[in-house]
Amino acid sequence: MLRNIGLVFRGFEVKFSTNASRVSVPHEDIATKVLKVAVIGVPNVGKSTFINNLMDRKVCPASSKVHTTRAKSQAIFTEGDSQIVFLDTPGLVSFQEYKKFSLEKSFLKDSKSSLREADIIGVIHDASNIWTREKLDIKVIRLLEDNKTKPSFLVLNKVDIIKSKRKLLDVTRQLTENCIEGAPIPGGKPLRDKETRGWPHFSDVFMVSALTGSGLDEVKNYLIRNAKPGEWPYPGEIWSDKTAEEIIVDSVKAKLLDFLPQEIPYTLKPEMEFFNINDKGVISAVVLVHCPSKRIAQLVAGESEGKLRQINESLQVDLQRTFHNYVRIKVVLSDK
Template identity: 25%
Template structure:
């Protein structure tokens, strides 16, 4: 490790669906955060680790800050707000396509209280005309004293390298927290459950809101081969949702399983046997015991 090595934690914060997970996967180079066009896809802090000769950047992709409507929402906002006090720099990401909104002001009000440098990241610039960009940047500039304002496209990679250079400059000198080949601090079981949840969100679109959770019941090597055997339970709140996820003669569940298995095999580097069930647990998002069972534990944050 060279002298003057820098390391630190960077929170990625923003309204739901501004591209935080897309940015994380682009920078880390592997899929560690699930992507969906539905808001509030990310429920836990996901740490992505980027290491090179000069620095180690540890990204925390927080749940989108929003006004909570239930206990799970409370939990997600609490996680995001607590994260702001624990990091060395903050990336406030906004969607160039959507422009400034009330949800942004909700976040800016919270950013007024932090001492860490805040970088404004205007994402999805590939979706707007350059003439629209400058007035939008000026509008945000009036709202908060940002360290830097950087327009990017996380999807296409525009300006992402420049952003990484600026972030490295902002980090303190420090140790390498993770081995250089480690890209996330989440156990594989968590990422596997997230990949399954992503497929459900993609395939069901509007019919299934965020009232699903995925619990890995079993994940072990098969004795007769190098394959991994996984059993997972998809939890929904209503019987009608169970029917949608199973589909006609099990067609939807089969499709979810096939798509998830491909991503999981890439992640684990081995053949995977995946079994999925669907179970109804009414109103689980408002029950603290069930939130804890499904991995949303406040005491961890």
Template identity: 35%
Template sequence: MWPSMLCSLRVCSTIAWSASRTGVHSSLLKRRLTQRLNVLVSCVHGKDSAIKHLLGVNEETTSSDHLCQHPPAVSYDKVEHDSLLIHRPDQPVNAKVLRIAIIGAPNAGKSTLSNQLLGRKVFPVSKKVHTTRCQAQGVITEGETQLILLDTPGMVTASKVKRHNLEKSLLHDPWQSMESADLVLVLLDVSDHWTRCSLNFEVLKCLSQYQNIPSILVMNKVDLIKQKGILLDLTNQLTEGIVNGKKIVIKSLAKASQNRDAKANVASSPSTQIQDDTGPLKESNLVTESPQVTGDSAASISERNQDFRDLKGKKGWPHFQDVFMLSAVNGDEVQTLKRYLMSLAKPGEWEYHSDVVTSQSPQEICNNIIREKLLEYLPQEVPYNVSQITEVWEEGPGGELVILQTLLVQKENHVKLLIGVGGQMIKRIALEAGQDLMNVFLCDVRVRLSVKVKK
């Protein structure tokens, strides 16, 4: 016991010492210190260990500290992070859980919404499509409830994946996330005049395949719509006039255009319920068994496409349980959605320890954040062809995380683009990536980047 106790004390003293050496904001370090103490003590010594009192961390102190209301930090130490992932969840007596798949067309704002719900940016976000390349999980734990967010790539066709030589994960991951989901959030960018009047065909196919899983329509980027009355017309089209198994009645359009509530301003008519095999969706239907897993081969995808021919021409989905309107980037009404999701959680065992925020490794988060900056600042197809190699990942003398990464590009002129005039571009990318990672790991982060041509 004593060696592990001394190890815990050494880690804590290292963090405290870094406050005077690095100039990191004291509240950030205090939060990081408290959270790392809780992780170490809970995982190594048990939840009620006496070491909490020796280290000055007890239940009264941590519960009263307003800093603990923030989501936990992600550990930049892979061993510590992995130990949390495999550690038995600290199950409460009345544990509740809900697995939520977030699907939609590319650039609909899925990762932005996930980050807002989590309260910490762990998923990459940019204006370019296909920023998210594979499925990742985010974990929200509050009280006795745990929400597991399945953030997925934008849904694309097999022909587009082949034409642009994209990763196969873009094709398969959204479908795979549905297989374990209790609820589906369908995200739609209502600011896009070209696509907002109908659901993405791949999304419709997915909803049709998994009709037994309740779904919710989330209309995103409503802050960019000047005439709010348009949102009601869109709601009617995208739901085919039916929500939660009942026909919706749009009330006064003039008054509705001024309504800024998160939920759509619709009234249900009990006399016009949908009659189908399962009947109207009810709260008791939320946790359902997943359908039979389908194969990921090209043949199985082709068979699925044959089965969905009857969806051609459809613009909406008449089986949404509810409709929300929000702005993920501004956070408007995101908390309303979060409270709603919390209320839908059903009794069940947690899958993760309460200190877990994401299933991604620290290195994966780092790569994605740096890649996000490349997508944001480099033109056209250049950032999609950059390879990343982490040369150094270590703790510096002041307790800061030092990351050295080499970026490999295809052409010599891409090196000049990435470095920029006087090295300003590469410095900007490194600085912004370091700031984002500091908010993820809650410690000082120094990112250094070098650029080379692939051989």
């Protein structure tokens, strides 16, 4: 079924826990259900923002620059008897891009390993990009072909930027090759060329704005309906497979990408210097950012350390969205 919706997402509160161990949780009173969702797409289409807004929690660090997500991670959403495990992956890159940006080997293998583990595949596609919106990236198509036996769904993201509904429908026709689950869409017109532009086996298509949350309720309900009977891989209070320290360091990396120009943030190396959680769940953390030179450290700090103060203030807001609690965060620069 083709979805053309604009619902407001309503969040779901879960407790923070620093223990993200993989423990199956048997339930005596109710039958539990689980679904593992691999979220794939090219860099910067909004995969992490999509997951964050589905969960109403900033679990996956996101920024405006490419390659914010450096390795696969899992975000865990639990509601009622169902647990949805999102397998967030780095954006799909070519070998040339891997070499150009000196990326980790995870960029070449994490998406494939996540798809092997997944029960269903979610493809996130940027509908606002006029150069690429009418065609799926060949790397996405190849991954879908390699996992043809698994169900998949398409999420057209950033649809709020497109004002024409007819244009959205045209884009959908191209990306699905006029088919849902291999069957022609009723009333759809044949494509004019034989060039492979999309994937005809999507089981559903959703039109959303991951940034505003519009349309995400329908996606969440779809995933819950598709969950299968099984033991939860995580306790119900767990919402990430990463530790709090790892989440904070990743958030610092993402914030540096947002605040700094060109290639500078990719040369910085943040590490946790101090971390503490008190009995009320309030987090205090100091992150040391290693800079390759004194000149780079000065650029990061800005005039009178104004930029560094902005980074700290913005980080605090983001991390409080992540942990749903008060966070004291300080970023310290080092050029040694």
